[in-house]
Amino acid sequence: MDSNNGHDDDTAPITAHILEKKRRKRRALKIGLYIIAGIVALGVFSVWLLHKDSIEAIRFGQGFLLSVKLRSLEIKNQRGENVLYGDLGSDLLATPYDHCWDITYEFYEDSCLQWRDKARLKVIKDDNLTSPCYTFHWEGLVPDFTIEDCFYLQGYSWYGYVTNTTDPWPILDLRLEERDYSKEYPLEQTEHIVPIWFGSQGVVIFVDSGHPFGISWNHTDKRQLCISSKPQQQVYFKPLNVLHYTVCQGKSIKDVYTVSRRHRLQKDTHAFSEQNQQQHIMPNPIYAIPTKEELPQLLDLMRRNESQCSLIELFDDWEGEYGNLSVDASISELLQDVILEAANQDCYLVLPVSPFFSYKSQHFKEGISKNYFIRDRQNLVTRMVKWRDHEGAVLDVSNSKALDWFVDHIRELIDHLGVISLKLLTVTLPPDSRFLDFNVSQLDYPRLFHRAMSTLNISLTLEFTSGFITAPVYIPIHMNFFKNSGYNCLNTSIPYSLVMGLSGYPLLTADIDEMVSSSTTDEMLELWIKVAIFFPQLKIPCTQLFYNNTMQELLQEALDLRSITLLPYLSQVWQEDPHLPIIRPMWWISPDDPVSRSINDQFLVGDKMLVAPVLCERTQRRVVYLPKGTWRGDDMKLIKGPKTIEVNVIDSNIALYFWREDSGNTESNN
Numbered sequence: 018m019d020s021n022n023g024h025d026d027d028t029a030p031i032t033a034h035i036l037e038k039k040r041r042k043r044r045a046l047k048i049g050l051y052i053i054a055g056i057v058a059l060g061v062f063s064v065w066l067l068h069k070d071s072i073e074a075i076r077f078g079q080g081f082l083l084s085v086k087l088r089s090l091e092i093k094n095q096r097g098e099n100v101l102y103g104d105l106g107s108d109l110l111a112t113p114y115d116h117c118w119d120i121t122y123e124f125y126e127d128s129c130l131q132w133r134d135k136a137r138l139k140v141i142k143d144d145n146l147t148s149p150c151y152t153f154h155w156e157g158l159v160p161d162f163t164i165e166d167c168f169y170l171q172g173y174s175w176y177g178y179v180t181n182t183t184d185p186w187p188i189l190d191l192r193l194e195e196r197d198y199s200k201e202y203p204l205e206q207t208e209h210i211v212p213i214w215f216g217s218q219g220v221v222i223f224v225d226s227g228h229p230f231g232i233s234w235n236h237t238d239k240r241q242l243c244i245s246s247k248p249q250q251q252v253y254f255k256p257l258n259v260l261h262y263t264v265c266q267g268k269s270i271k272d273v274y275t276v277s278r279r280h281r282l283q284k285d286t287h288a289f290s291e292q293n294q295q296q297h298i299m300p301n302p303i304y305a306i307p308t309k310e311e312l313p314q315l316l317d318l319m320r321r322n323e324s325q326c327s328l329i330e331l332f333d334d335w336e337g338e339y340g341n342l343s344v345d346a347s348i349s350e351l352l353q354d355v356i357l358e359a360a361n362q363d364c365y366l367v368l369p370v371s372p373f374f375s376y377k378s379q380h381f382k383e384g385i386s387k388n389y390f391i392r393d394r395q396n397l398v399t400r401m402v403k404w405r406d407h408e409g410a411v412l413d414v415s416n417s418k419a420l421d422w423f424v425d426h427i428r429e430l431i432d433h434l435g436v437i438s439l440k441l442l443t444v445t446l447p448p449d450s451r452f453l454d455f456n457v458s459q460l461d462y463p464r465l466f467h468r469a470m471s472t473l474n475i476s477l478t479l480e481f482t483s484g485f486i487t488a489p490v491y492i493p494i495h496m497n498f499f500k501n502s503g504y505n506c507l508n509t510s511i512p513y514s515l516v517m518g519l520s521g522y523p524l525l526t527a528d529i530d531e532m533v534s535s536s537t538t539d540e541m542l543e544l545w546i547k548v549a550i551f552f553p554q555l556k557i558p559c560t561q562l563f564y565n566n567t568m569q570e571l572l573q574e575a576l577d578l579r580s581i582t583l584l585p586y587l588s589q590v591w592q593e594d595p596h597l598p599i600i601r602p603m604w605w606i607s608p609d610d611p612v613s614r615s616i617n618d619q620f621l622v623g624d625k626m627l628v629a630p631v632l633c634e635r636t637q638r639r640v641v642y643l644p645k646g647t648w649r650g651d652d653m654k655l656i657k658g659p660k661t662i663e664v665n666v667i668d669s670n671i672a673l674y675f676w677r678e679d680s681g682n683t684e685s686n687n
């Protein structure tokens with residue numbers, strides 16, 4: 018019908034009525050439509066809400082819960098006890114979040130979360146282990162955003178390296194505002210830095226040091242350990258801000274060591290290879306020649322048959338000019354004599370090598386012309402670096418041609434000089450250096466350099482280590498004395514050695530070379546020797562100090578003990594399981610014993626030997642704690658632990674140590 022009919026007067030009221038009806042119908046329809054639309058919208062909204070609800074938490078089994086809204090992390094052990102509690106991403110505040118959308122596969126990733134425009138977090142559970150490891154991978158999406166995750170220390174004992182001035186065993190009374198690893202590490206590296214911390218409840222936290230990060234401990238007030246990201250410099254394809262760390266959990270603190278080490282081995286494509294098993298425990302000391310002036314003395318010693326060495330470590334600047342890759346002409350003949358004389362006595366050379374090429378060196382020009390060196394920030398020219406007061410360039414370890422070139426030169430030197438071991442020197446690099454592989458940054462350098470040199474199939478020592486290397490490599494432990502109420506004490510050496518062992522470096526070298534000076538007394542050297550003989554390797558500086566007759570006698574006596582008693586045992590410990598530390602903390606054999614957990618002046622060698630060295634000058638008595646088990650001392654008497662005894666150390670001859678006869682676990686396990 019047409020509405021134009023409405024001009025007829027008679028039909029007017031009727032038409033109006035019909036029209037009114039139609040209008041009402043339409044209105045009802047409209048309202049109905051609105052209602053349906055509303056219901057649909059509500060449905061969509063509730064589905065969305067439900068979807069939101071589904072990411073209230075990330076869970077793995079019964080033990081792992083990350084509450085997304087609160088960003089709180091809870092990890093429980095099998096007994097349901099809370100072993101780790103953490104606050105994650107404190108800077109995110111109330112930013113909306115969602116699952117991450119995977120563009121390649123077009124789906125939401127369950128264990129990945131994105132806080133809009135700010136950051137994303139991916140949690141990966143390592144399922145292939147009896148005990149779980151969780152990896153947290155944070156990426157900041159804006160440059161000025163800092164990721165910070167804090168963990169509560171609770172009442173547990175924590176172990177790991179923090180600074181070289183704190184007594185780290187266990188970490189106590191510490192308030193470290195922030196240690197910035199992007200600045201200090203490895204720019205001014207003067208010590209080993211391996212970011213791993215163990216908690217006595219059976220957890221371990223370790224950070225991937227391929228990205229800059231910061232760490233702070235608030236042990237005194239907040240009782241927290243916080244790790245945070247630092248902006249990355251100038252590396253293409255890499256996100257600006259990355260924090261990558263792993264938390265592993267085990268039945269005990271000892272168990273979690275094995276779990277975390279296995280996790281790293283599985284992740285490392287360049288893992289422990291059997292070919293390198295040939296590295297062993299060295300029977301005799303390494304003779305270190307600090308400068309070329311000591312060479313004639315060493316030759317003299319060799320000729321008198323008075324030396325007793327396994328290795329001779331050459332001074333770092335044996336090239337005369339870093340990067341000449343040949344022996345300094347002025348010492349070439351003398352060195353040849355030393356090498357010949359030493360080889361007669363089964364003693365061979367350790368050659369320090371660095372990837373640094375001084376601009377005056379023979380190979381600098383060739384390296385420049387072939388682009389073998391690290392470039393500047395704009396990738397325009399070779400980056401000049403200052404290292405040990407020399408100006409020069411640094412080998413680009415991401416360039417395979419450059420590596421082949423370098424490795425060939427080193428191989429020649431190895432054959433020519435009868436070298437059986439290399440010491441890799443640490444070169445400091447500016448953070449904005451550019452590599453051929455844009456994905457590589459200066460933080461990857463030590464790992465890549467080690468990897469390249471390990472193709473030489475020769476035993477390696479790292480001057481300083483940073484991060485994790487799963488292949489066996491020697492690490493020097495610099496043992497320093499501290500003045501303590503007038504007497505010199507060898508304080509931090511034991512905790513430092515224990516921490517490095519737990520960090521995955523069993524092959525420790527007891528090193529004293531930095532300490533040797535005119536103020537070092539014979540008594541101090543004596544204290545040091547009595548600790549050092551228990552280490553896989555010990556290094557003695559060839560200086561006047563050690564040519565003294567009394568010193569020679571003492572050294573001889575100590576080395577006799579080492580070769581007769583200790584060496585077979587040390588080799589056995591290493592061969593039984595080369596993945597375990599050789600120098601072990603007291604809690605290794607008694608993880609539930611609270612006394613063992615706090616002992617920082619004794620250590621175990623393997624599981625069967627306990628060493629309680631005298632650490633301070635003029636000490637007459639020392640207290641020794643013997644944990645559960647039966648112990649046999651020098652006097653053959655058996656002592657049943659746990660027991661604290663006091664020993665008169667003036668009477669004891671070489672060193673104070675005990676053998677464990679049985680584990681004392683016969684009546685009750687665990």
Ligand SMILES: *[C@@H]1O[C@H](CO)[C@@H](O)[C@H](O)[C@H]1NC(C)=O
Nearest residue numbers: 143144145146147279282283
């Ligand atoms: C788990 O580990 C074992 C031995 O380490 C290995 O053989 C196996 O392939 C691994 N399985 C997975 C799924 O990664």
Ligand SMILES: *[C@@H]1O[C@H](CO)[C@@H](O)[C@H](O)[C@H]1NC(C)=O
Nearest residue numbers: 181182205206207208495497
């Ligand atoms: C501690 O490290 C700093 C640099 O980080 C270094 O200068 C200092 O000599 C070290 N101290 C000891 C006792 O090793």
Ligand SMILES: *[C@@H]1O[C@H](CO)[C@@H](O)[C@H](O)[C@H]1NC(C)=O
Nearest residue numbers: 193194195233234235238239
């Ligand atoms: C350590 O804790 C105290 C007290 O809670 C707090 O005032 C201080 O800012 C914390 N320090 C750090 C570095 O977090």
Ligand SMILES: *[C@@H]1O[C@H](CO)[C@@H](O)[C@H](O)[C@H]1NC(C)=O
Nearest residue numbers: 319320321322323361362363
């Ligand atoms: C040094 O020892 C070697 C073999 O042990 C021997 O042949 C040589 O005569 C000795 N030299 C001296 C000077 O005693």
Ligand SMILES: *[C@@H]1O[C@H](CO)[C@@H](O)[C@H](O)[C@H]1NC(C)=O
Nearest residue numbers: 336337338341345346378379
């Ligand atoms: C290093 O090599 C350069 C160039 O061959 C040479 O002139 C210089 O004498 C060498 N330096 C030493 C200390 O041998």
Ligand SMILES: *[C@@H]1O[C@H](CO)[C@@H](O)[C@H](O)[C@H]1NC(C)=O
Nearest residue numbers: 253254255453454455456457
């Ligand atoms: C660098 O990393 C990115 C992303 O991880 C990758 O796509 C790219 O191929 C890498 N480039 C090189 C040269 O390895």
Ligand SMILES: *[C@@H]1O[C@H](CO)[C@@H](O)[C@H](O)[C@H]1NC(C)=O
Nearest residue numbers: 291292293295472473474475
């Ligand atoms: C490495 O050297 C050892 C002996 O020193 C040898 O048995 C082994 O075959 C070598 N491995 C490779 C891959 O060259």
Ligand SMILES: *[C@@H]1O[C@H](CO)[C@@H](O)[C@H](O)[C@H]1NC(C)=O
Nearest residue numbers: 183184499500501506508509
């Ligand atoms: C060294 O040890 C002594 C005794 O155990 C202790 O009093 C002193 O504080 C320690 N010194 C350092 C620097 O750790």
Ligand SMILES: *[C@@H]1O[C@H](CO)[C@@H](O)[C@H](O)[C@H]1NC(C)=O
Nearest residue numbers: 539540561562565566567568
């Ligand atoms: C050698 O040791 C003795 C005893 O410790 C000492 O009296 C003497 O000064 C030392 N000689 C040298 C040259 O160091």
